[in-house]
Structure formats: structure tokens, C-alpha cells
Amino acid sequence: MKDFRTLKILDLFKFIFLKFGVDYPIMRKILQIKLTMDERRVPTVLMSNNDMKDENAFNKSLLMYLLMGFVFMLFIFIPFPIFYKMNIIIAMILFLATSVMVADYSSVLLDIKEKNILLPKPIDYKTLNTARIIHVFIYLFTIILTIATPTLVAGSFRFGFFFGGIFLVQLLFIASLIIFLTSLLYFLILYFFNGERLKDIINYFQIGLSVVMIVIYQLVGQIFQVFNLNVVYEVKWWNYFIPTTWFAAPYSYLIEGRKEIHYLYFTILSIIVPVIMLVLYFKVVSPYFEGVLQKLHSNSEDKNSHSIKAKKRQQKIASFFTTNKMESIFFRFTHNMVASERTLKLKLYPSLAFATILPLLFIFRFLTVSGSFSESYEILRSGNYFLYLYFAVIMMSNAIPLLSTSEKHRAVWLYKILPIEDINSIYKGSLKGYLLKYILPVYCFVTIPFILIYGVKIIFDILIVAIVLVLLMLIIFHYSDRPLPFSQDFQYIKHNNISILFQTMMFCGVTAGIHWLLVSSNFTRIPYGILLCIALIIFWKRMFASKITIEQGNKAENIIK
Amino acid sequence: MEKEMVVSIKDLEMSYGTKKVLKGINLEIYKGEIIGYIGPNGAGKSTTVKILLGIINEYKGEVRIFGEDITKDSVTYKNRIGYVPETAEIFDNLTAYEYLSFIGEVYGLDLEDLEGKIKKLMGLFSIEEALHGRISSFSKGMKQKVLIIASLIHNPDILFFDEPLSGLDANSVMIFKEILAALAKQGKTIFYSSHIMEVVEKISNRIILLNNGDIVADGTFDDLKKMSMEGSLQDIFNELTGFKKYKEIADEFVSTLQGV
Numbered sequence: 001m002k003d004f005r006t007l008k009i010l011d012l013f014k015f016i017f018l019k020f021g022v023d024y025p026i027m028r029k030i031l032q033i034k035l036t037m038d039e040r041r042v043p044t045v046l047m048s049n050n051d052m053k054d055e056n057a058f059n060k061s062l063l064m065y066l067l068m069g070f071v072f073m074l075f076i077f078i079p080f081p082i083f084y085k086m087n088i089i090i091a092m093i094l095f096l097a098t099s100v101m102v103a104d105y106s107s108v109l110l111d112i113k114e115k116n117i118l119l120p121k122p123i124d125y126k127t128l129n130t131a132r133i134i135h136v137f138i139y140l141f142t143i144i145l146t147i148a149t150p151t152l153v154a155g156s157f158r159f160g161f162f163f164g165g166i167f168l169v170q171l172l173f174i175a176s177l178i179i180f181l182t183s184l185l186y187f188l189i190l191y192f193f194n195g196e197r198l199k200d201i202i203n204y205f206q207i208g209l210s211v212v213m214i215v216i217y218q219l220v221g222q223i224f225q226v227f228n229l230n231v232v233y234e235v236k237w238w239n240y241f242i243p244t245t246w247f248a249a250p251y252s253y254l255i256e257g258r259k260e261i262h263y264l265y266f267t268i269l270s271i272i273v274p275v276i277m278l279v280l281y282f283k284v285v286s287p288y289f290e291g292v293l294q295k296l297h298s299n300s301e302d303k304n305s306h307s308i309k310a311k312k313r314q315q316k317i318a319s320f321f322t323t324n325k326m327e328s329i330f331f332r333f334t335h336n337m338v339a340s341e342r343t344l345k346l347k348l349y350p351s352l353a354f355a356t357i358l359p360l361l362f363i364f365r366f367l368t369v370s371g372s373f374s375e376s377y378e379i380l381r382s383g384n385y386f387l388y389l390y391f392a393v394i395m396m397s398n399a400i401p402l403l404s405t406s407e408k409h410r411a412v413w414l415y416k417i418l419p420i421e422d423i424n425s426i427y428k429g430s431l432k433g434y435l436l437k438y439i440l441p442v443y444c445f446v447t448i449p450f451i452l453i454y455g456v457k458i459i460f461d462i463l464i465v466a467i468v469l470v471l472l473m474l475i476i477f478h479y480s481d482r483p484l485p486f487s488q489d490f491q492y493i494k495h496n497n498i499s500i501l502f503q504t505m506m507f508c509g510v511t512a513g514i515h516w517l518l519v520s521s522n523f524t525r526i527p528y529g530i531l532l533c534i535a536l537i538i539f540w541k542r543m544f545a546s547k548i549t550i551e552q553g554n555k556a557e558n559i560i561k
Numbered sequence: 562m563e564k565e566m567v568v569s570i571k572d573l574e575m576s577y578g579t580k581k582v583l584k585g586i587n588l589e590i591y592k593g594e595i596i597g598y599i600g601p602n603g604a605g606k607s608t609t610v611k612i613l614l615g616i617i618n619e620y621k622g623e624v625r626i627f628g629e630d631i632t633k634d635s636v637t638y639k640n641r642i643g644y645v646p647e648t649a650e651i652f653d654n655l656t657a658y659e660y661l662s663f664i665g666e667v668y669g670l671d672l673e674d675l676e677g678k679i680k681k682l683m684g685l686f687s688i689e690e691a692l693h694g695r696i697s698s699f700s701k702g703m704k705q706k707v708l709i710i711a712s713l714i715h716n717p718d719i720l721f722f723d724e725p726l727s728g729l730d731a732n733s734v735m736i737f738k739e740i741l742a743a744l745a746k747q748g749k750t751i752f753y754s755s756h757i758m759e760v761v762e763k764i765s766n767r768i769i770l771l772n773n774g775d776i777v778a779d780g781t782f783d784d785l786k787k788m789s790m791e792g793s794l795q796d797i798f799n800e801l802t803g804f805k806k807y808k809e810i811a812d813e814f815v816s817t818l819q820g821v
Contacts, residue, residue, distance in 0.1 A: 308676070341654045419638075
């Protein structure tokens with residue numbers, strides 16, 4: 001087996017582990033195995049491209065982090081006090097690293113399978129737990145170092161190598177702070193709640209983070225303008241609770257030579273807190289961590305679905321919107337599936353959130369770019385910028401292929417053994433359920449700011465865009481071989497994406513163009529709206545014109561095997 | 562009582578690519594039979610069951626269930642069939658209640674009735690408290706119980722069980738065996754596939770042994786005994802599948818452990 005460079009570096013710190021009572025040789029072996037497995041694991045992202053199999057995906061993602069690091073580095077050159085710059089840079093690193101930690105390495109931290117393999121062997125809890133922490137640490141630190149490298153180099157040139165020294169040590173502390181904080185947090189959640197709750201919290205955290213990331217990318221340009229304010233720093237009591245101020249303080253204290261006492265306190269905090277975390281973790285948490293992890297396997301009530309009343313209401317809604325019983329069943333089935341499948345949610349929610357945010361970003365840019373606020377608001381109001389809604393349509397149409405995917409796609413043998421006369425009912429029920437529960441409410445939400453700006457006179461235009469949205473989704477669904485709901489691996493989306501995206505853009509371009517022509521020439525949109533409506537109805541009828549059983553739907557059949 | 566035929570299979574052939582898994586099977590199965598469907602790994606047991614269930618349809622030959630060719634009407638007969646698969650991939654992100662009521666409703670049962678039925682059945686298997694828990698958080702045995710309930714909830718006439726006991730505790734095994742006997746008495750037909758010969762020997766009133774895509778034995782346990790002069794079903798199984806070296810292999814295995 002390969003001996004990793006990382007492990008050789010780790011050997012230098014052997015004494016620390018021995019001091020904490022860790023069986024170092026065993027831990028080293030476990031780590032070696034883990035790193036070997038990581039090397040062989042083909043990440044799902046790359047699985048479709050066979051020729052890329054040999055490349056290490058981790059290295060690839062590092063390249064992306066390096067690019068982001070270059071953006072962060074730019075802050076070094078803004079003429080601010082160093083305290084501010086470092087606050088911003090460290091905040092970004094902390095944020096990015098935490099999101100990576102939660103999103104990609106939670107599963108490593110919470111792995112209970114390896115425990116079943118390793119614990120029956122003569123290995124103690126502490127060693128196993130430490131191996132796990134170090135495993136995560138190796139990746140997290142590599143990522144943090146990559147993000148920070150541009151800043152490290154630029155900063156050292158600008159402020160001398162002393163800067164580099166402090167920064168490097170801090171990165172170590174930041175990495176440990178993140179790891180210990182997250183595991184402490186997981187520990188506490190698991191201690192008080194059950195495993196399902198923790199999974200939900202992590203899931204929502206991931207969703208939230210991916211949304212924030214998207215917004216940050218969009219706003220990077222704006223940030224410099226927003227920060228162009230006159231900044232005078234006064235210490236406030238709550239600053240003591242913000243980790244970035246701790247880490248930014250040493251630069252003011254040691255490099256700028258500002259000897260205010262609170263900088264010293266901050267600096268001390270930046271060292272003490274991670275150390276306390278470390279000791280706390282190994283003394284208090286580590287011995288019990290494995291114990292609470294067991295909870296991940298324990299069964300528990302799912303509070304959300306407990307109420308029979310809610311089920312009754314769901315059933316009423318379903319039967320209102322559907323024409324036969326099978327449709328209604330799949331209408332509700334789709335609700336339950338989407339509501340409880342975390343991986344699916346992780347893909348669906350950010351794209352819906354982005355659809356909501358995108359038009360707002362355009363408005364925001366519009367308002368900040370030119371002249372005074374009230375002037376640009378007037379321009380915005382007198383224009384036809386509600387047609388930005390078509391961007392939301394493009395984004396939201398991404399959601400339709402997701403309906404066919406599931407982590408549990410192998411469970412679709414069920415469709416085959418059930419007595420389902422006509423799979424059109426499955427399609428109709430789940431499409432209706434999906435559109436009504438997830439797509440249209442989000443669309444309504446997107447329109448709110450536009451209604452606030454333009455008033456109710458655009459309601460009809462909003463309706464037109466809604467019809468276009470539904471029509472587009474049905475077209476995408478129809479021409480992508482109509483896979484059964486939840487029957488596909490997530491790979492499925494990757495195969496489809498590019499050509500569909502292109503056609504979607506064309507479709508939106510044309511419909512938005514027609515709409516724009518009508519609006520700007522002040523022509524009535526009513527005939528166009530009615531025309532679209534008729535098109536929608538005809539398309540729906542045509543889609544489900546002929547009855548198909550599972551066996552006859554040969555396309556569906558190839559999928560099920 | 563006149564014996565009523567529920568399943569008939571004629572010259573059933575099936576191949577995956579060039580590999581022939583079923584080489585022309587002929588079978589007639591009657592109402593009320595409990596059939597122990599056994600054979601070594603890869604003999605074609607699961608394939609047969611999957612064909613009967615309509616999961617696989619690229620076969621050659623004729624399959625009739627309740628007298629109807631299943632390719633003619635591939636839907637109606639499924640109302641009267643229940644299935645517990647061996648390796649169950651199920652939508653386990655749903656709660657037990659959501660899953661069972663979904664299946665029950667697809668079988669055309671009324672949601673109101675289902676509610677009580679599900680609660681009662683889960684209670685009888687003493688997993689009532691997990692009614693609203695996600696199946697993914699269940700132990701293997703609990704999951705198996707959910708699958709068994711799912712396969713029976715619509716009171717089907719033919720049942721296909723593939724290792725249905727796996728993961729069940731001893732008490733539940735007793736309950737389940739009693740359920741099987743009671744169902745057979747009601748005239749249900751049960752296809753029972755397992756590798757645990759002791760259980761098959763006890764439960765079934767007809768045993769079908771499959772090897773390499775062919776039926777090598779078909780009859781009651783007593784018939785099979787006559788055929789092979791051997792004592793237990795395990796022995797018969799070994800003999801008919803041409804496997805006699807197990808003792809030598811085991812000896813060699815153990816001596817390797819000792820480093821001789």
C-alpha cells in the first residue's frame with residue numbers, strides 16, 4: 001500500500017497523540033486505509049465521463065478553491081486598516097471552509113458503518129474517533145491552505161514574512177476550530193434530539209449554504225461598492241463573540257503596532273478558544289461521540305408526517321386537483337417523497353431559491369448601478385422589467401428532470417408489481433402534485449416584488465409567464481423520454497442537461513420576445529394569453545392521449561430494469 | 562375438492578445475453594399449495610418469480626395466472642398477488658404509514674379502512690410505535706415486517722416470498738409461520754423461496770428444486786425422499802445439485818486456518 005506524504009508529516013506530531021492516549025500505529029494504519037479508499041472513490045460528479053476516471057476529483061476541486069482564493073486575495077490591496085481586511089478574508093475562509101465541512105465531510109464524521117467494521121477488532125474508541133477527526137482534518141486543512149495561499153503570498157510580500165508566519169499558524173487554528181465546533185455541535189444535537197433531526201438540520205444547512213454561495217458569487221462585484229463607506233472601528237462588546245475579529249486582531253497588534261488593549265484580548269482569544277475546543281473535544285466529547293452516533297440508526301417518529309389531520313387535508317387537496325384515484329395517490333406520493341428525500345431536496349431547493357433570487361439580483365444591480373436611488377427606481381418603474389421573470393422561468397425549468405430522480409431509484413420495481421392500469425395516471429398525478437406544491441408557489445413568491453413595483457396591472461402578464469413556465473416544463477418532460485417519477489439515478493440529470501438547457505433558453509427567448517413586443521407596443525396581451533392557454537391544454541391532452549401500461553411503455557421499461 | 566389451477570408455466574425460457582438462465586420450465590400450481598422453491602445460487606429462482614410478477618417480460622414460453630396469459634392483461638392479476646423481495650430496495654425515506662398506505666391505495670383499498678388496518682397489523686407485529694418513523698431508520702427485522710405487511714395488505718391470492726424470515730426475531734418467525742399455514746388453509750397459494758432447508762422442509766407441502774435453469778425435482782417431501790434415499794431436505798438438495806464434497810472443503814478450510 002502507498003505511504004502517503006500526509007502521514008509522514010503527521011508522524012512529526014506523533015507525541016501529541018500519544019499524550020492524549022491514542023494508539024498511534026493503529027490510527028496511522030486506519031488513516032492509510034481511508035486515504036487509499038478516497039483515492040479510488042470516483043466521485044459521482046465524474047462518473048458519467050469514463051475518460052476522466054483516473055483524475056482525482058479532489059485535486060480538481062482544489063483548483064476551484066485556488067481561484068476563489070485569488071478573489072479573496074484582492075482584499076489585501078484595498079486601502080483599509082489591516083484589521084478590516086483580515087476580518088473580511090478570514091470571514092470568507094471560515095465561511096467557505098465551514099460549508100465544505102458540513103456539506104462534504106459530515107458523512108465522514110458521522111459514519112457508523114466503519115465502526116461496525118473496526119470496533120470488533122481490538123481498537124479503542126478514542127483511537128477510532130481520532131483517526132476520523134484527523135481524516136477530516138487532512139482534507140479541510142488542505143482546502144483551507146489552498147484558499148489562503150494567494151493571500152498568504154500577497155500578504156507576505158506586502159507586510160513581510162511575519163505576516164505569513166502568523167497567517168499560517170492561524171490557518172491551523174481555524175481548521176481545528178471548524179472541525180471541533182461542528183463535531184461539538186453534532187454531538188449536542190444528537191445528545192438532545194434524534195438522528196433524523198440531525199440529518200434534517202444538516203440538510204437544511206447544506207441547502208442554505210449553497211444558496212448563500214450562489215448569492216455571494218453574484219454579489220462579489222457589488223461588495224467593493226458597498227464597503228466604500230467611511231469606516232471607523234470602535235470595539236463593541238459583541239465583537240468578542242465573533243471569531244473573525246479574534247483572528248484579525250494579531251495583525252493590527254503586531255504588524256500595524258496598534259497597542260489598544262482589546263486587540264491583545266482578541267489575539268489571546270484566537271489562541272485560547274481553539275485550544276479549549278481541542279481539550280474539550282478529546283476529554284469530554286470523544287469518548288461519548290461513538291455512543292451518541294448510535295442514535296443515527298435508532299428509529300424515531302417523524303414529527304412532520306405525524307398528524308393525521310394534515311394527511312386528511314393533503315388528501316382533500318389531492319382529490320380536488322386530480323381526476324381519478326390513481327392520480328390522487330401519486331399526487332400525494334410525490335408530496336411525501338419530495339418532502340422526505342434529502343438528497344433530492346438538496347438539488348431542488350437551491351435551484352428554486354436561485355430562481356427566486358435571480359430577478360431580485362437584477363433589480364438590485366439596476367438600483368445600485370446608476371445615479372440616485374429614486375431616479376433609478378423611476379426608470380425601473382416606467383420600464384418593463386417584470387419580463388426578468390423569464391430568467392426565473394429558465395432556472396425553475398431545471399426542476400422538472402429532478403422529479404424523475406431519487407436516491408432510492410432502485411425501489412421502482414414496486415411500480416411493476418402494482419396493478420396500475422395506465423401509467424399516464426402516475427405521470428399526471430405526480431406532475432400535478434409537483435407543480436402545485438413546489439413550482440407554482442415558488443413562482444408566486446418570485447412575482448411578489450414585481451407586483452409591489454408595478455402594481456396589479458401586471459397580473460395578466462404574470463399569468464402569461466406562469467403558463468409559459470408550465471408549458472415549458474411539460475415540453476421538457478415529454479421530450480426527455482418521460483421517465484417515471486423517482487426512477488432515475490441523479491446521473492440522469494447530467495446526461496440531459498446541456499441540450500435541454502439550450503432548448504429551454506431558445507424557448508424562453510422566443511416567448512419572452514413575443515411578450516416584450518406586445519408589451520412595448522402597448523398591444524393587448526389577452527389573445528396571446530388565451531392562445532398559450534389553449535396550447536397548454538392541447539399539449540396536456542396529447543401527452544396523455546393513449547393509454548399505456550407499464551409493460552407497453554417501453555421507454556419506461558428500459559429504465560426500470 | 563376439485564383442484565383449481567392458479568399458475569401454469571409452459572416451456573419457459575429466459576436468457577440474459579447469451580447465458581440461458583431458464584431452460585424450458587413447465588409447472589402447474591394449484592390453489593392452496595405452499596411451494597418450497599429452492600435451488601443453489603444462480604439456479605433461476607428469482608428470475609422465475611420476477612417473470613411471474615411482471616418485472617421481467619422478455620421471456621419465451623407461456624405464463625398463465627388465474628388462467629389468463631399475463632402478456633394479454635398485465636395489470637388485473639397483480640391485484641391478487643403479493644411479493645416480498647429478497648433484497649428489498651424500497652422508498653425508505655417515507656414513513657411506514659406513508660409507504661403502506663400508498664401501496665394499499667394503489668391496490669384500490671380505501672384510505673379510511675387502511676389506516677386502521679395498518680395500525681392493527683403493525684401492532685400485531687409489535688412495531689406499532691414505528692408507524693410514523695422513517696423506514697430508513699428501521700432495523701432489518703422491522704423493515705422486513707413492513708415488507709411482509711405491504712405484501713399482504715390487499716389480501717392477495719398468490720404470495721411470493723423470497724427469504725421472508727431474514728432478520729425476524731424468533732417470536733415473529735413463529736407468528737409468520739402460523740400466518741402462512743392459516744393463509745394456505747384459506748386457499749391462498751404461496752411460493753416460498755429460501756436457502757434455509759429446515760424451514761422449507763417444514764412449511765411446504767410441495768417442493769420444487771431448480772438447478773441450472775431446469776427443474777430437477779418436484780413433489781412432496783416424501784416423494785423427494787423416495788427419489789434420493791437421503792434423510793433430510795438438506796441432503797437431498799446436496800445430492801440433486803451434485804454437491805458432495807462439502808466435508809472435504811470444510812476440513813481443508815479449517816486446517817488452513819491452523820496453518821498446517
